[in-house]
Amino acid sequence: MTKKSIFTRQAQAADGTLARGAPDERPPRPSQASPAGAALSTALLDWYDRHARDLPWRTSPADRKRGIRPDPYRVWLSEVMLQQTTVAAVKSYFQTFTKRWPTVADLAGAPDEAVMGAWAGLGYYARARNLLACARVVTLQHNGRFPETAEELRALPGIGDYTSAAIAAIAFDEPAAVVDGNIERVTTRLHAIETPLPAARKAIRAFVDAMTPSLRPGDFAQAMMDLGATICTPRRPACVLCPVSAGCRARMEGRPEEFPRKLAKKAKPARIGAAFVARRASDGAVWLRRRPSTGILGGMSEPPSTDWSSRMDGGTGRDAAPFAAGWRLAGSVAHGFTHFDLVLEVWTAEIDADPATEGWWATPASLVDEALPTLMRKAVAVAESTAPATKERSR
DNA sequence: CACCCGTGGAG
DNA sequence: TCTCCAAGGGT
Structure with a gap:
């Protein structure tokens, strides 16, 4: 045989x-x-x-x-x-x-x-x-x-x-x-x-x-x-x-x-975007909003962000901010999605009044229960780590 | 059928 | 560091 x-x-x-x-x-x-x-x-x-x-x-x-x-x-x-x-x-x-x-x-x-x-x-x-x-x-x-x-x-x-x-x-x-x-x-x-x-x-x-x-x-x-x-x-x-x-x-x-044999996969394009993490001066709460229910990260919460539809050379900058504040660059987050790689600039600012945009405040204690995808959790963490006022306030 | 849709661990 | 990929489904 x-x-x-x-x-x-x-x-x-x-x-x-x-x-x-x-x-x-x-x-x-x-x-x-x-x-x-x-x-x-x-x-x-x-x-x-x-x-x-x-x-x-x-x-x-x-x-x-x-x-x-x-x-x-x-x-x-x-x-x-x-x-x-x-x-x-x-x-x-x-x-x-x-x-x-x-x-x-x-x-x-x-x-x-x-x-x-x-x-x-x-x-x-x-x-x-x-x-x-x-x-x-x-x-x-x-x-x-x-x-x-x-x-x-x-x-x-x-x-x-x-x-x-x-x-x-x-x-x-x-x-x-x-x-x-x-x-x-x-x-x-x-x-x-x-x-x-x-x-x-x-x-x-x-x-x-x-x-x-x-x-x-x-x-x-x-x-x-x-x-x-x-x-x-x-x-x-x-x-x-x-x-x-x-x-x-x-x-x-x-x-x-x-085995199994597989067809070659396509290269992942690079995209860039920006997230704006506004923190409330009184208690360090973060301003969040809900993403549209369809599309990537659909229905999840996020700090106000730009879209990532295309690569913008030289970054996005504070001009893309959803509202006026003393925005400063806190850093960036690299994140790989299934079909593209993203670099997310993280801007942060401390404010007192509620922004005139759709959203809500998430206190530090409530942040763990928020529907924040990993990418956005990273962005908040980057803003957090470069906020010198936080430690001042908490003592 | 081709494309979209997350994340973390292994090697 | 980087690539691969894991108990797939929707459109």
């Missing part, structure tokens, strides 16, 4: 209606039971029983076998928080949210500002807006219960292909094909898929669909993700420890790190 993965037999036998690229990249036909997939899922689930990560939103494999299901609310919340975000970053936010809002109805009843404030720092703030919208739909239109099928879940705000499948599988035992970044990596390696992302997604989905067991589909999905997170890592995967290495084509060919 040739060097062929035991997990690709089905693929060879398949008709290959999806055929594009190398013949052995042909996925099995969806909905067709796959003996090879069964072999993989069995090995993987056995590994998961012994090595599952212990995470706050999870039910252990042992408890799961006793019929204990995780709370759909907690599964949903964790899945949304984990979108493009590391487990390490999510943990404390998950703890905060579940303690403050133990049920979806509690969350639905929360003020927008409270939720945005609690989400501040986690990034991708559209998630927080959609989270709240989803909580309200579930509470008001579904009697406080999450729909139990991927199809129905998919219709809710902030729940796409991945999240709907993940919730359906993990919380409701639906054998939905869960495909996230981890599973894309694991799958492209198992089958040595040469097609670069995102074009390979269709084939990946078909493979995953064939692998997904009808028994323990949720544990299977989480096992794949754990495998990707701890063994089948982007760099230097620990194939020696991998429970499915025997069936991995990339491993056989000695080049697991070459």
Whole structure:
């Protein structure tokens, strides 16, 4: 027999209606039971029983076998928080949210500002807006219960292909094909898929669909993700420890790190802007305003700022200030966004009267609860650090 | 499909 | 220092 993965037999036998690229990249036909997939899922689930990560939103494999299901609310919340975000970053936010809002109805009843404030720092703030919208739909239109099928879940705000499948599988035992970044990596390696992302997604989905067991589909999905997170890592995967290495084509060919292949990404442009941190002389409060609900950092608070639409050579300067004051340059903040790099000049001034602009005062004590994204928190800190009057006042 | 949308940690 | 990128979704 040739060097062929035991997990690709089905693929060879398949008709290959999806055929594009190398013949052995042909996925099995969806909905067709796959003996090879069964072999993989069995090995993987056995590994998961012994090595599952212990995470706050999870039910252990042992408890799961006793019929204990995780709370759909907690599964949903964790899945949304984990979108493009590391487990390490999510943990404390998950703890905060579940303690403050133990049920979806509690969350639905929360003020927008409270939720945005609690989400501040986690990034991708559209998630927080959609989270709240989803909580309200579930509470008001579904009697406080999450729909139990991927199809129905998919219709809710902030729940796409991945999240709907993940919730359906993990919380409701639906054998939905869960495909996230981890599973894309694991799958492209198992089958040595040469097609670069995102074009390979269709084939990946078909493979995953064939692998997904009808028994323990949720544990299977989480096992794949754990495998990707701890063994089948982007760099230097620990194939020696991998429970499915025997069936991995990339491993056989000695080049697991070459997958998944990806298209080259575009360079990030540079932008510059300015933030104006006005501080109240009497108590050091900072003047804030709300950003528009759409677009970058949508719905979050900020000190009045210019837009960053284009690079202005030589900086922006105090001419861009939202109101007259004794503005002086406190420094600057460099911040990398997903698709551009920003340098934000930070100007500061001390004032007595309220500015004649939309906004509110945030006292030093209330600043922690403000919906300030990390960028704006940095800007306030820069202004703070160069305000000599602060220490004078506080003594 | 291509683009927009944050942040922090790892190497 | 710098690049990569993590349990993606919306438009």
